[in-house]
Amino acid sequence: MRKYYISLLILILIATTLFLGIGCKKETTETTNAETTVASTASETTETVTTVAETTAEKKPSGKITVWSWHDLDKEVAELFMKENPNIEVEVVKIGPWDIETKLLTAIASGRGAPDVAAVVSRRFQRFASGTGMTDLTEYVGDDASNYLEAPLKEHMYDGKIFALPVTVAVMACLYRRDLFEKYGLEIPETMADLYKIKEKLPKDMYVMPLFVPSGQWGSDAFRVYMQLAGGTIFDENGKVIQNNAAGKQTMNYYKQLIDDKVVMTGAWFTPESYAAIGEGKVVLWLTNISEPSNLMAKFPELSGKWGMAPLPLWEEGSPAITAEYGVKGFCVPAQSKNIPAAEEFVKWICSSKTAQDKFAQNFWFSAYKPYLDSSEILKQPNEYLGGTIPLDVFNAREIKYYNFIDWVQTSDILGQEIDAMFGGEKTPDQAWNDFESRLIGEKLGL
């Protein structure tokens, strides 16, 4: 009998432990594999408070929100937000961009675990916008939507509705070494053909610019920009694959020509080796992200004043003066958010307020909010590292061309594979492009 009661007691203890261990709390925030900082003086907690309190007659949003973002700067900006909005507590959880996508996907699929606000890589946002996992911000943004740059805003829209707002915009620009240009008597390229004029004046062991080889996804993004310069796009307005795409084939052939004529320095970029090559002056210019100077300043402070920045060259004389998105970041409000009013307030503030945008501008990030761009003192100041270049002048010199990023994750992967097949000599440029189109259609990407 005694054995029976002891066993029963142990069974109750085990059952209680089990229920405590696997029971789900109503409000939990998943913070595994993430660095969590509480951007306030409150004690650290892993629970998200779900109540929205009516505090004043204006019924301002209040409560606590959790923000997933990969950049440390967002934590500093969140602190500034809380000073202006003391009723809202912001907890910024640092998670890498691809991890945010994975976690968002898991959260939406499972119906739980999403934050109140998430930073997103805009060109990869379409798959989230097309579902039901995001809050429709159209009504909240209202007429203010017209104050955002059209192309970046459209990347966060689906079916005419806004599901995220662009916080910073990076376009492709031309970074060049002023000292090397002076040394070799070079001129800033006006068109892509001018890259050849630069090559003619350089020693044999130097190159005009780098090119992603192997291409992979990074190189696909660069290719897409060049294709837009050439007046082309992969999917039409309705999302269908454009077949027999002349601009695509033209860009593929141009790529191959650049390598065959040794105009470009090939290699994997954004690696220690690639930065070493840049530091040693192996390349005299770099068609890259307009925000790249912030990385160069950190890595090569000794090159201050030796760099310059110019607008992206035209495809050819008479072509439209355009550039393309090369890194837009946005903020969305998942539908699972338990404090949507506060989350919307945060998103709107970080994407449009002078306080937030000034902080980003100090780090070479450009706003997508037109009133800020028109009034920013920081972006209008001549930049010492860039030899006196005024960054905003370069940004404004080109119109940002919109691109329909349908299924961009898989599209860029396939494009990268076909470009690499061409680089490896397995296919001619035309074959690589034709196979790319066939694979897109075969995979039923787009509509």
Next chain:
Amino acid sequence: MIKKYKNYYFKNWYPYFFISPFFILFTIFWIGPIIVSFYYSFLQWDGISKAVFIGFDNYKGLFSDPLFYKAIKNTFILTFSYEIILIPTVIILSVLLANIAERNLAGKFISNFIRSSFFVPITMAMVIVAIIFDLVLGQRYGTLNILLNSLGITSNIDWIHNPNTAMWVILLLRLWRNTGYYMIFVYAGLKSLPKDVYEAAKVDGANSLGAFFKITLPLLKNIIMFIIFMSLIWQFQLFDEPWVLTGGGPNNATLVILIYLYKNIIEYSRIGYGSAISYVFTLILILIAILQLRVFFREKVK
């Protein structure tokens, strides 16, 4: 009779309750997802929109997918190349190490240091290893190319990003990381071998090489079979090294099955298709495991 057994188990129920938490959790977190993912393999679902039941379409698509076959091919090539090089390397290095220690050729401290240094790679974080390999095998500033050029051998190969060499870099990395781990087993086995057998062989006129092939290897057979068995299963699950170093590229030269699975589920949001890949691959692994059991443990089975 049945009633007798029923009474027996009814009276002795409490041990089952003690072991039940494990089985409950195992069912929820292990068996459950396996069953659910099997169901997912019959769906077209991106995790966000509504799922659509499509029957066996995912499996049909898989068997006509050239990338799937490429991934399987790369996985098999890497696995069997790895096994062919790993086993002799582990045995030779372990024997060398055992000889160094036994004959006190380098002193206790140095022989311990050498033994530890073989094990260090497995303890290093994959990201650190990738950076090291990037620096050593880089095209322009890599240590290897600089060394080759200084020896008069012109080398401008981007070892990691060249489709012809990328796979062998992955193989080298995997061997470098794991050799030390398996050496522990062989070294321990060597240490436990009876010395009198070798003395008897010496009296009979056997030389070192003969003793190695006729005595050492047969006595280490069970350990070697264990290493082959485990390393084969783990090698088929290769993911970390190609993912961190090359991402499966360039142009799918290092695409292995788990990377293809990951890309489909996480990057392309093709959860149904990815589930189908996982089931087909699991089936392949089960067949290989059965084959291994029949080949390696045939005598014991008999």
